[in-house]
Amino acid sequence: MSTPEANRGYLEENTLRSWLLTRDHKRIGLLYLFSILVFFAIAAVAAGLIRLELLSPRGELIRPEMYNRLFTLHGVLMVWFFLIPSIPSVLGNFILPLMLGARDLAFPRLNLLSWYLFIVGGLLAVWAILGGGVDTGWTFYTPYSTTYANGQVVTMVAGIFVAGFSSILTGLNFIVTTHKLRAPGLTWFRLPIFVWSLYSTSVILVLATPVLAMVLTLVAIERLWGVGIFDPALGGDPILFQHLFWFYSHPAVYVMILPGMGVVSELIPCFARKRLFGYPFVAGASVAIAVFGFLVWGHHMFVSSQSPYAGMVFSFLSYIVAIPSAIKVFNWTATLYKGSIALDTPMLYALGFIGLFTVGGLTGLFLAALAVDVHVTHTYFVVAHFHYIMVGGMVLAFMGGLHYWWPKITGRMYPEQLGRLAAIVTFIGFNLTFFPQFVLGYLGMPRRYSMYPQEFQFYHVLSTAGASILGVGYIMPVFYFIWSLKRGVHAGPNPWSATGLEWTTPSPPPVENFETPPVVTEGPYNYPQPAAPPPVPPPGTSGE
Amino acid sequence: MFPIWPEQAATGARDVDNIVIALVLMALFFIFAVAGPILYFSFKYRRSNPVNRFQSGRRTWPIEIVWTVIPLVIAIGFFTVAASTYFRQRHPPADAMEIHVIGKQWMWKIQHPQGKREINELHLPEGAPVKLLMTSQDVIHSFYIPAFRVKQDVLPGRYTSMWMVPNKPGVYHLFCTQYCGTGHAQMSGKVVVLSKADYQKWLTSGDQSESPVMEGARLFRQFGCSGCHAGSRVVRAPDLAGLYGSVVPLEGGKTTVADEQYLRDSILLPNSQIVAGYEPVMPSFQGRISEDQLMALIAYLKSLGADGGGGSNQTLSYSDERGTIPKPEDTPRGGMK
Numbered sequence: 001m002s003t004p005e006a007n008r009g010y011l012e013e014n015t016l017r018s019w020l021l022t023r024d025h026k027r028i029g030l031l032y033l034f035s036i037l038v039f040f041a042i043a044a045v046a047a048g049l050i051r052l053e054l055l056s057p058r059g060e061l062i063r064p065e066m067y068n069r070l071f072t073l074h075g076v077l078m079v080w081f082f083l084i085p086s087i088p089s090v091l092g093n094f095i096l097p098l099m100l101g102a103r104d105l106a107f108p109r110l111n112l113l114s115w116y117l118f119i120v121g122g123l124l125a126v127w128a129i130l131g132g133g134v135d136t137g138w139t140f141y142t143p144y145s146t147t148y149a150n151g152q153v154v155t156m157v158a159g160i161f162v163a164g165f166s167s168i169l170t171g172l173n174f175i176v177t178t179h180k181l182r183a184p185g186l187t188w189f190r191l192p193i194f195v196w197s198l199y200s201t202s203v204i205l206v207l208a209t210p211v212l213a214m215v216l217t218l219v220a221i222e223r224l225w226g227v228g229i230f231d232p233a234l235g236g237d238p239i240l241f242q243h244l245f246w247f248y249s250h251p252a253v254y255v256m257i258l259p260g261m262g263v264v265s266e267l268i269p270c271f272a273r274k275r276l277f278g279y280p281f282v283a284g285a286s287v288a289i290a291v292f293g294f295l296v297w298g299h300h301m302f303v304s305s306q307s308p309y310a311g312m313v314f315s316f317l318s319y320i321v322a323i324p325s326a327i328k329v330f331n332w333t334a335t336l337y338k339g340s341i342a343l344d345t346p347m348l349y350a351l352g353f354i355g356l357f358t359v360g361g362l363t364g365l366f367l368a369a370l371a372v373d374v375h376v377t378h379t380y381f382v383v384a385h386f387h388y389i390m391v392g393g394m395v396l397a398f399m400g401g402l403h404y405w406w407p408k409i410t411g412r413m414y415p416e417q418l419g420r421l422a423a424i425v426t427f428i429g430f431n432l433t434f435f436p437q438f439v440l441g442y443l444g445m446p447r448r449y450s451m452y453p454q455e456f457q458f459y460h461v462l463s464t465a466g467a468s469i470l471g472v473g474y475i476m477p478v479f480y481f482i483w484s485l486k487r488g489v490h491a492g493p494n495p496w497s498a499t500g501l502e503w504t505t506p507s508p509p510p511v512e513n514f515e516t517p518p519v520v521t522e523g524p525y526n527y528p529q530p531a532a533p534p535p536v537p538p539p540g541t542s543g544e
Numbered sequence: 545m546f547p548i549w550p551e552q553a554a555t556g557a558r559d560v561d562n563i564v565i566a567l568v569l570m571a572l573f574f575i576f577a578v579a580g581p582i583l584y585f586s587f588k589y590r591r592s593n594p595v596n597r598f599q600s601g602r603r604t605w606p607i608e609i610v611w612t613v614i615p616l617v618i619a620i621g622f623f624t625v626a627a628s629t630y631f632r633q634r635h636p637p638a639d640a641m642e643i644h645v646i647g648k649q650w651m652w653k654i655q656h657p658q659g660k661r662e663i664n665e666l667h668l669p670e671g672a673p674v675k676l677l678m679t680s681q682d683v684i685h686s687f688y689i690p691a692f693r694v695k696q697d698v699l700p701g702r703y704t705s706m707w708m709v710p711n712k713p714g715v716y717h718l719f720c721t722q723y724c725g726t727g728h729a730q731m732s733g734k735v736v737v738l739s740k741a742d743y744q745k746w747l748t749s750g751d752q753s754e755s756p757v758m759e760g761a762r763l764f765r766q767f768g769c770s771g772c773h774a775g776s777r778v779v780r781a782p783d784l785a786g787l788y789g790s791v792v793p794l795e796g797g798k799t800t801v802a803d804e805q806y807l808r809d810s811i812l813l814p815n816s817q818i819v820a821g822y823e824p825v826m827p828s829f830q831g832r833i834s835e836d837q838l839m840a841l842i843a844y845l846k847s848l849g850a851d852g853g854g855g856s857n858q859t860l861s862y863s864d865e866r867g868t869i870p871k872p873e874d875t876p877r878g879g880m881k
Contacts, residue, residue, distance in 0.1 A: 064727065319620065368623070374560075442550065
C-alpha cells in the first residue's frame, strides 16, 4: 500500500483545483473548517447585534423586524451550519480515518459530495438572508412560518434541506468506515471514545435527518400551495409540525454534544496521563444517549396542549437520558485521580467543558420537571440552558479538539501561553454572558423579545458585557492559529506524547496517512502507569 | 435595584418555587461534587508535583453502580414531585370562573363571564379559582403570567385552558411567550389582581357588554342554529340541551366527549364527526363566525347543560329563563349535526 507518494505531506500540492476536487478526507476536513468558520462569524455578528440591542429595554438600536431576522439567522446558521458539522465534519473527517489506521473514509467521493451539498445549502441560506431574511425563528413553528411570515422561508428551508443530505451522507460514510476500515487488531473495545461518539452521532444523523427533510418539505409545500397540513382552518394541525420538528431536533441536540463528549474523552486521558476511567461505561453511555435521545422530543411541548399523560412519559424519559451524561462526567472526573496533569490549552478547554456541560445538564433537569417547565419554558432560562450545552459544551470541546489536533493538522504548534489565555477568557466571558440569563428566565423574561420591562435591564447589561469578553476569547485563536502556520514551532509526529494511531504518523500526515498500515495490539489510552510494588495492573482497564 | 426572585401571586407559585429550590440545592451538590475534585486533582496531581500516583488494581464497577444509581433515584424523585404538581396545575376545579381569552397578532382580547371586555389587561379577583379558556385567531401564542408560574400555548383552531387562584392583590406582567411575528415583544400587558369587592366594582364600571351566554343565545337565533336544533324544525338535528360534557355516540361506532373543542369542530367542520343516526346535512360556519362569537355560542351551549341538564345525559329539560329557545320535542339525544 505504501507508494512513493505516501511520503508527501497532504498539504504540499496547492492549486485551487487540488483543493476543490480533493478526495482526501484531511483536505475535506479543512474545507469544512474554513466554511463553518465563515458561517460561525456571520452568526456571531448577529448574536453581537442582538446583545447590543438588548442593552436598552426599549430596543432603540434595531427595529423588531430586523431583530427577529437576526435571531433567526443566528439560530439557523449556528445550528445547521456550525454546530452540527463542527466536530463531526471537521475533526471527525480529519481524525477518524487516522484513528482507525485507514487510508481514507470508506467513500471519499461521497465525502466531497457532502461538502458540496453543505456549501450549496449554506449558499441558499445566505441567499435567503440577503433576499430579505426570514423571521420565523430557527424552529419554523407553523402556522406562522407557513401562512403568516414574510420573507424567504422557502429558500431557507431548501438550504437546510440540502445541508441535511450532507449530514446524512457524512453519517453514512462514518458508519461504514468504522465498520469496515479498522486496522488489524483494532477491535471495537480498543476504539478511542471519539470513534464511539462519532459512530453514535452518525446513527442519529442517518435516522433523524430524513424526518427534518420531510417536515421542512411539508412547510415549503404548505407555504407554496396552502394544502392545509398544518392549517387548522383546513382541518390541519399546527402541533403536528412541532412533533415532527422535535423528533429530529431533539436527537440533533445530541449530535451537537456527543462528538464534544468524544473529544473530551480523548483530551482528559492524554493530559492526565491516565487510562480513561470506566471505558466501557463511557462508550456505552454514548450509545445509550443516542437511543434515548430519540424518545424525549415531547419535552419541548409541555405547554403546547400536548396531553398531560404524554407529558409525563416524556418528562420521565428526559430524566432517564440525563443518567448516561452523568456517568460520563463522573468517569472523566475520576480519570484525573492520581493522574499526572498538565493544564495545557486543550486540557483547559476540556475541564471547562466538564464544568459548563454539568451546569447545562443539571439545568436541563429543571426543564424536564413538568411543573417547573411550565414556568421557565419559552424564557431566557431555556436560552441559557441550551447555550451552556451548545457553547459551553460543544464549542469548548471543538476548541479543545482543534488545539489538540492543530499540530497534527498543520505540523506546527500554536503559542501555548496565548492559547491558555484565550481558553480562560472564553470561560469567563461565557459564564458572564449566559449565567445571568438563568436568573432572567426565572424572573419571567421571555425569549425572542427585542424590548422588555426595565427591571430586567441589569441582567441584560451583564450578559452583553460577557458577550464582548467571549468575543475576545473567540478572536484570539484566529490570530495565533494563522500566525502559527508560518511561525509555529515544528510539532513532530507526537507533541503531546499521546496514544492513538493518529500520533504515529508524521505531522502533517502524508497523503496516504500511514507509510505502513498499522497493527493494533493494545487498548486505547495505554499511558505508562507509575510503577509501584507490588506490580499489579492499574484499575479501569476493562477496555482490553 | 434588580430583582433576584419573581413575586409569588398565586397559590400554585409556591409549589413551583419549592421544587426549584430543591433543584437548585441538588444542582449545587453535583456541581461541587464535580468541580471540587477537578480543581483538587488538577492541583494535587499537577505534573510537577512528585506525589504518589500508584493505584492498586481495585475493581471499578462498584463505584460505577453507585454513581449511576444515586442520580437515578434523585431523578425519579424529582420527576414524581414535579409531575404530580403539574397534574394539579392541569385540572381546574369545577367551580372555577371562566374567562375567555383570544390571542391575535399582537394583542390579547379578554372577556369576563359578566360580559366585561378588556384588551391586554386581565383583572382578576383575589382568592377565587379562575379558568382561562383560550384560542387564537391566527398563529400560536402563549399566555404567560410569571408571578403565577403559569403558561399555556394558545392555538388557532383549538381551545386550551389554564387556571389559577391569585392570592395577592397587585399588578403583574402578562407576556406572550410563543414567538408570533413582528410585534411579539409588544404582545404583553398586565394582570391586575383585585380584592373580591374591588373586582365586582371594576366589573360594573366603564363600558358594559352583554355576557357571552346572552350573546350566544342571540347568535343561536341569528345564525339560524335554532331553525334545526330547536323549535319547529325544518330538518332533524340533534338536541343541544345538556350536551356539554356528555358522551356522544358517533357514526361508525366511536364516541367522543362533548367538550369545547367538540362543539367548536361541530360548528366549523361539521362533517368531521357525525352523530350516530343523523344525516351529515349541517353547513359549515367556517369563515362566517368570528372567534369571539364562537366562544359566546359555546358558552351559551354550555349554559344549557348547566342550567337544565341536572348533570344527567338523559335529562331533556330546558330552562326557559333566557327565553331563547322553546322546549325540545322528542328527538334522540346526541351531538349537533
